[in-house]
Amino acid sequence: MNVLKQCIRNKKFLLSAIILVPLLFVALFGNFLISHDPLEIHYTQTLEAPSAEYPMGTDEYGRCIACRLIVGLQPTMIVAFGGTVIAMVAGSLLGLLAGYIKDAWGNAIMRVVDIILCFPSILLAMLVVGFWGSGMFNLVIVVGILYTPHFCRIAYSSTRKLRRVEYVESQQLLGASTFRILVKTLLPNIVSSLIIQFSLTVSSGILLESGLSFLGLGVEPPNPSWGQMIGDARAYIATNGQYMFWPSLFLCLTILSTNLMGDALRDVLDPKLKKSF
Amino acid sequence: MSEPLLEVRNLKKYFPVQHGMFSSGKGFVHAVDGVSLTVEKGETFGLVGESGCGKSSLSRVILGLVKRDSGDILYKGQDVRTLSRSERAKLRMVFQNPFASLNPKERVFDIIAEPYRIAGGFSHTQIQEEVLKLMDLVGLSRGYATRYPHEFSGGQRQRIGIARALAMNPEFIVCDEPVSALDVSIQAQILNLLRDIQKELGLTYVFISHNLGVVKYISDRIAVMYLGKIIEVSEAKDLYASPAHPYTQALLSAIPGAVEYLHIDRVLLQGDIPSPVNPPAGCRFCTRCPYAQERCATVEPEMRQVGEGHYAACHLVGKEAE
Numbered sequence: 001m002n003v004l005k006q007c008i009r010n011k012k013f014l015l016s017a018i019i020l021v022p023l024l025f026v027a028l029f030g031n032f033l034i035s036h037d038p039l040e041i042h043y044t045q046t047l048e049a050p051s052a053e054y055p056m057g058t059d060e061y062g063r064c065i066a067c068r069l070i071v072g073l074q075p076t077m078i079v080a081f082g083g084t085v086i087a088m089v090a091g092s093l094l095g096l097l098a099g100y101i102k103d104a105w106g107n108a109i110m111r112v113v114d115i116i117l118c119f120p121s122i123l124l125a126m127l128v129v130g131f132w133g134s135g136m137f138n139l140v141i142v143v144g145i146l147y148t149p150h151f152c153r154i155a156y157s158s159t160r161k162l163r164r165v166e167y168v169e170s171q172q173l174l175g176a177s178t179f180r181i182l183v184k185t186l187l188p189n190i191v192s193s194l195i196i197q198f199s200l201t202v203s204s205g206i207l208l209e210s211g212l213s214f215l216g217l218g219v220e221p222p223n224p225s226w227g228q229m230i231g232d233a234r235a236y237i238a239t240n241g242q243y244m245f246w247p248s249l250f251l252c253l254t255i256l257s258t259n260l261m262g263d264a265l266r267d268v269l270d271p272k273l274k275k276s277f
Numbered sequence: 278m279s280e281p282l283l284e285v286r287n288l289k290k291y292f293p294v295q296h297g298m299f300s301s302g303k304g305f306v307h308a309v310d311g312v313s314l315t316v317e318k319g320e321t322f323g324l325v326g327e328s329g330c331g332k333s334s335l336s337r338v339i340l341g342l343v344k345r346d347s348g349d350i351l352y353k354g355q356d357v358r359t360l361s362r363s364e365r366a367k368l369r370m371v372f373q374n375p376f377a378s379l380n381p382k383e384r385v386f387d388i389i390a391e392p393y394r395i396a397g398g399f400s401h402t403q404i405q406e407e408v409l410k411l412m413d414l415v416g417l418s419r420g421y422a423t424r425y426p427h428e429f430s431g432g433q434r435q436r437i438g439i440a441r442a443l444a445m446n447p448e449f450i451v452c453d454e455p456v457s458a459l460d461v462s463i464q465a466q467i468l469n470l471l472r473d474i475q476k477e478l479g480l481t482y483v484f485i486s487h488n489l490g491v492v493k494y495i496s497d498r499i500a501v502m503y504l505g506k507i508i509e510v511s512e513a514k515d516l517y518a519s520p521a522h523p524y525t526q527a528l529l530s531a532i533p534g535a536v537e538y539l540h541i542d543r544v545l546l547q548g549d550i551p552s553p554v555n556p557p558a559g560c561r562f563c564t565r566c567p568y569a570q571e572r573c574a575t576v577e578p579e580m581r582q583v584g585e586g587h588y589a590a591c592h593l594v595g596k597e598a599e
Contacts, residue, residue, distance in 0.1 A: 166373070166374060167379055169372070170370070170441065172342055173340055173342060173368075173370055174392050174395045174396075176395045180395070185380055189380070
């Protein structure tokens with residue numbers, strides 16, 4: 001409970017929560033908040049300026065930009081959160097195992113992880129999408145694989161530090177199984193650094209999904225997503241700047257606030273690092 | 278009475294030292310280099326030596342936390358590696374650093390309950406009963422059960438560690454410098470606690486320390502280690518009254534006040550302890566020994582009897598000495 005109190009007292013945490021909580025709400029319940037069908041085309045109302053009916057104007061097919069923004073958040077969030085959860089679970093377990101056993105198998109795990117890290121992330125994502133097609137499920141898996149190394153390396157180095165600590169030796173002496181030592185003894189002691197990495201990775205995931213959608217490799221049109229909207233708006237940047245402005249603004253705010261959240265969590269969970277702002 | 282509980286024969290453990298990825302030379306730290314000892318049931322076997330002489334490595338090899346390279350470790354006449362899980366759990370350890378030996382994320386209750394949970398087959402009420410009994414035994418208030426280790430002082434933490442080591446009725450406990458991290462005022466409390474518990478439960482201890490006063494206080498027999506070898510074994514009283522090995526003499530004379538009270542001459546050693554990667558041939562102590570002769574540098578001394586139950590590894594003592 002102490003952690004929660006410290007979080008609330010942390011200004012960065014509060015600021016990011018003020019932005020993130022409504023965003024998550026919109027991602028979850030966006031379908032109930034919209035007044036227009038985000039896919040419905042109106043050829044007479046293309047590229048309109050903001051009005052009472054369309055608070056952020058319309059796009060090149062006369063669709064409501066505000067509604068498309070609201071609906072477009074969901075796939076981005078599913079890809080970013082889903083992928084990061086997969087990465088966190090897989091990466092933590094692999095890292096724990098590799099750090100604890102530290103023999104040839106442990107080395108093998110870490111070298112594979114290093115290989116994945118060598119790929120530029122957007123390139124690997126494009127490869128996978130190119131082979132297996134786009135679609136939400138594939139994107140979740142791609143993000144999961146791409147960010148597994150981040151968690152794996154953090155778990156590995158933290159475990160390396162702890163594997164010879166006396167409370168671990170005590171467990172070995174009592175004949176505890178490797179699984180018990182990893183999950184019950186070591187994991188609670190390294191989990192705070194993993195949580196910090198989680199929020200930082202979510203923001204990378206959002207950016208990656210937006211990047212892919214921008215390139216036309218993400219969510220399939222006509223379903224909206226933010227990156228795809230920015231990509232479409234590129235053609236009208238000179239004549240209708242506000243079309244580009246809205247999705248860019250919200251993407252910025254989302255990334256900024258998730259990063260801030262990560263910073264705030266680091267301040268709270270890792271008191272050894274001095275605050276820096 | 279004398280019935281050996283633990284027998285160690287010619288135990289060796291070398292740790293590889295790597296100089297770097299591309300260098301060909303590979304050395305070994307001779308941490309435990311041919312140690313033999315016998316611990317009898319119900320006694321406290323003290324193990325002294327300076328830092329880095331292999332005391333802790335020896336204890337970890339005996340308990341199987343570190344794999345041995347060669348030699349035998351027999352517990353009740355049976356190789357420790359072939360002991361069943363429940364038999365294995367009779368061998369325990371009290372750790373040196375009470376700040377590292379308790380999982381900071383677990384409550385005191387869970388720490389002490391862990392042996393029962395790992396063994397399995399205990400109901401929650403049984404575990405609760407046993408844990409509270411253990412907390413009474415080591416002098417911890419029952420109200421502490423729901424607290425975390427960081428809320429306690431070093432002495433109290435060590436009590437928690439001792440309670441954990443006593444769970445599931447152990448027979449043999451290695452105490453690896455259990456008081457060296459504690460304030461002097463607390464040391465006596467913990468030592469008395471260990472001694473009282475030993476009497477009450479009939480335990481056998483191997484007690485490791487670099488503090489000669491502490492070892493003398495608690496041990497029945499004492500072994501002195503130097504550079505991975507045991508160089509002298511004796512009843513505690515004899516060792517302090519008539520140390521045979523020159524190293525033991527030097528060690529004892531370094532106790533503050535020893536020259537006055539034990540009536541021994543001060544022996545000042547020259548130089549540093551040699552590297553355990555490259556220990557001297559012959560007697561390990563010959564590079565610093567004030568009485569060193571030519572054969573000391575080439576021939577390794579065997580253990581020789583110098584009194585009843587008193588053995589020392591030195592060419593200059595015992596029956597065959599001129």
